[in-house]
Amino acid sequence: MVYPFSAVVGMDDMRLALLLNAVSPAVGGVLVRGEKGTAKSTAVRALAAVLPPVDVVPGCRFGCDPAAPDPACPDGPHEPGAGAQTRPARLVELPVGASEDRLVGSLDIERALTEGVKSFEPGLLAAAHRGVLYVDEVNLLHDHLVDLLLDAAALGRAYVEREGVSVQHAARFLLVGTMNPEEGELRPQLLDRFGLTVEVAAPREPGLRAEVVRRRFAADADPAGFEARWAGEETALADRIAAARALLPQVVLGDAALSQVTAVCAAFGVDGLRADIVTARAAIAHAAWSGRTDVTEDDVRVAARLALPHRRRRNPFDAPGLDEDTLEQALDDARPDDPEPDPDDTAPEGDGGPDGGSPDGGSPDGGSPDPGQGPDQPSSEAGEGAPTEGSAAQGSGGDPSPPTDDAPHAEAAPAPERAAVAPDEAFRARRLEVPGIGDGVAGRRSRARSERGRVVGSRRPEGSVTRLHLVDTVLAAAPHQLARGRSGPGLRLAREDLRQADLEGREGNLVLFVVDASGSMGSRTRMAAVKGAVLSLLTDAYQRRDKVGLVTFRGSDAVLALPPTWSVEAAAARLTDLPTGGRSPIAAGLLRAHETLRVERVRDPRRRPLLVVVTDGRATGERGTDHLAQAHRAAGLLQAAGTASVVVDCESGFVKLGLAHTLGVHLGAQTLCLEELGAQELVSTVKAAA
Known part of the structure; x- marks a missing residue:
């Protein structure tokens, strides 16, 4: 049984970020950071169940859309309107230990060189096309795999290049990564490539925690009954996503809202312009999710809270976060000038913010589909783990002059x-x-034999060839050309001629x-x-x-x-x-x-x-x-x-x-x-x- 998305207790920011990407995958995916046991994986796996089904070309391994098939599809060409098959949106999980070929697909180099056949086996990127690609513990994934993953997500296409043989296919998917910061961080360059980031923590209120346990027990005791209980909410949520997707092209980002987006990004000193683009797309998606065709200040506020925390300038060991005062000041400064107020009018303005929204920009998604939802959980970003004031500062009184430590007496008083x-x-x-050469995990410190790096030699392959050493392969085949009856310009290769390249890179x-x-x-x-x-x-x-x-x-x-x-x-x-x-x-x-x-x-x-x-x-x-x-x-x-x-x-x-x-x-x-x-x-x- 897949736990219903509507039954997840709390975690409003995480659920909203996932839903905004479901409405507009162009936002660029979601990175969920949080401690273990906070329903990160449960919510992501539940999301696929409420996504609208997709129409695909029958028999196409790459999930092409019958209305607009990919002209470069390796299983093509497909004739437009030649038939359609409807299937649910897929959730594809990328294991931490996956290889590059498993991610992007593999070419059979041996058949390509010896038989002239371009044989391509699709990878996980092809399976995730028009669905969800989920990477649990993304911070533990090898850097070069994260690079490939994010490039495909940004371009909407996957490319496989092997020794002059090239294959490409469409790869548009909702990218979701989860991680526990205690196990290490993503590099800032990779962190920036995720559209939205949210921090999650277990609720501190006993009532909410009790509700989580109550629902988990109910789901384990009667999976079918629990799923049926939430079926209505799941259907309503799926319909709302479909309606928001249909409304999305009609949403207008006005000049006033765009000015607020750029003012907020400038206020936080983010590098580059990706933050402005992602924030604008998220604001448009939130307007569509809320059923509006105009982007409001509240949409910009919500988008900034999700798109900017991991992009602001910070030291390597600072946790992502956003200063609320800076955000509100930037929105204030970019707000269009109001008409000249009457100096005699002392009636206070409403504190509800634009369009009657809450003053603190609280849950803006127009209500939760969860009828048993409790109050919002408190933020865990402020004050958690921070050193107490003055723990490192030293007062002038009470700090005795340090004794000299140049005396070599081993038995001196401590x-x-x-x-x-x-x-x-x-x-x-x-x-x-x-020193020496290792075989460790890819990194950037010591010399190591690896799958990526400079070529230092070649050897006979033990299995399939993944990195061909072309020169040594030609040299091995050259003495046998007459015996093999070569009469034209082509080179005749056999399995025993192939050489695997030995690469040397760096390890962690x-x-x-x-x-x-x-x-x-x-x-x-x-x-x-x-x-x-x-x-x-x-x-x-x-x-x-x-x-x-x-x-x-x-x-x-x-x-x-x-x-x-x-x-x-x-x-x-x-x-x-x-x-x-x-x-x-x-x-x-x-x-x-x-x-x-x-x-x-x-x-x-x-x-x-x-x-x-x-x-x-x-x-x-x-x-x-x-x-x-x-x-x-x-x-x-x-x-x-x-x-x-x-x-x-x-x-x-x-x-x-x-x-x-x-x-x-x-x-x-x-x-x-x-x-x-x-x-x-x-x-x-x-x-x-x-």
């Missing part, structure tokens, strides 16, 4: 714990990489940070610099599509502050809030890292790790123990496991002991000073050496 300090400004970090790695938060690092200026440097490396990891983890050590133990994850934002938040103080148990930090990497090798064996140890190298603890020797033994374990490591030496002052460098020797690691992490610093060093 420095008192200090509140977290704010990191220095981030910079562009140099690329740290794992697991970057595990081990950060010293002890008292010896507690100098305010030094810890701020350390946090700024690690934050820069985190930004670099975000851009290179790495998995990250964070181990911190201070006092008497080390903790895994953040298990390996794709959420670089979570790592940045944990780092910013990290307090300092206490002794320096380096051995505990390295042993914790060793255990974390051991578990990750079992869980994700293809992803090679890179250990980044940020410390001044001082090991302190209880008296009577050689803590440096313990740290060096722990470092030997990591080296014996083949862990690629980098030590960032944070020691400062005129007299330096070189303890971090010694630790790096035992790790078999490259040791860098804090100042050497910047890419610009690396360029300057190379120029000076030259």
Whole structure:
């Protein structure tokens, strides 16, 4: 049973965004961001059931419209009006682990070269034509697949190019992606390609939560009865979508509404003009959904809330969001001048907004088809996870002068714990990489054998040929041409002549940070610099599509502050809030890292790790123990496991002991000073050496 769309409780923004795209697929799709268990997948799968059915050419694998068949359809040509078959709109799901051929379709290169037959097997883009293409966990999809997916969605066509053989077909679909931000973000360039974005969270009101559980139990106990109970609402919703689609060509975007669209986009400083176009299309779709032929200010307000949060200028680790005051001010500034008011007229204007809408632009879809719907859930964007005021700020009183930390005594009393300090400004970090060639997941850090990259050689294919090495194929076939009876200009190929190209690209790695938060690092200026440097490396990891983890050590133990994850934002938040103080148990930090990497090798064996140890190298603890020797033994374990490591030496002052460098020797690691992490610093060093 497919859970009815009308029976989804709450989630008004998500439902409205999906419906606007159902009315006008030109809006560009929906990205739904939210925590796990918030009905994201349930709502998307339910949407297909209320979409109007489509007419297709009988037997066409690409779902061509009989009224206007695709002239380039590989199953064509189709004669207009030659017959039609009606079927429901399809929901096609793209698995995270899908290959490129599974997405766009595959050409049989072997038959094309040896038999001259253009054999094409359609992919998921062809199946989704005139339906819904759903990508769950889109943030975990390989970047090159997301690029192909969004290009097809923007162009309305899918292209397959393989060694001079080309196929294209129509691919117009409603694109919906869902993701949990805790598992990593999409690149800003890809985020911008989704038309609308909504944030969802579980309702906090006990009454709404109880209604969700009540309906879920009812659906599980009697699926047929539950579906019949909501059949009327589903039919009404499908009819409303069809009516809005019919009304859409008649909707007029007036100059006043267009001025408001562009004013709002300019107020939020969005890059490019895609935001203006998407906002305008969403406003037109909302007017059609509301049964109007003129776009109003309320339509623009709703469209801006859905189209702009992920497009505004922000730092890499800032969550998408929209400032309501800025939005209202921009709409105010672009509103046409009212007639000159009577100065004696003191009667207040109505607070309901244009056309009697709610002052806060609340649910504008003219009412929910759900009769049991509760009140709107509160926004989860404001204040959630934000640090308390003054958590990083330091008052002049009560902040004792930090003790000097240049004395090498291992048994000195530990420095008192200090509140977290704010990191220095981030910079562009140099690329740290794992030596050798891996077979990991596609990324942008270390060298790896991959399906995309530069050609480095060729081999006999074990299965079907996906990347032909043309030169080596010709060289393999050339000595056999006379024996095969070649008499004309054509080259006679056999299966054994074909060569698969070996490609070398870049992979993503697991970057595990081990950060010293002890008292010896507690100098305010030094810890701020350390946090700024690690934050820069985190930004670099975000851009290179790495998995990250964070181990911190201070006092008497080390903790895994953040298990390996794709959420670089979570790592940045944990780092910013990290307090300092206490002794320096380096051995505990390295042993914790060793255990974390051991578990990750079992869980994700293809992803090679890179250990980044940020410390001044001082090991302190209880008296009577050689803590440096313990740290060096722990470092030997990591080296014996083949862990690629980098030590960032944070020691400062005129007299330096070189303890971090010694630790790096035992790790078999490259040791860098804090100042050497910047890419610009690396360029300057190379120029000076030259």
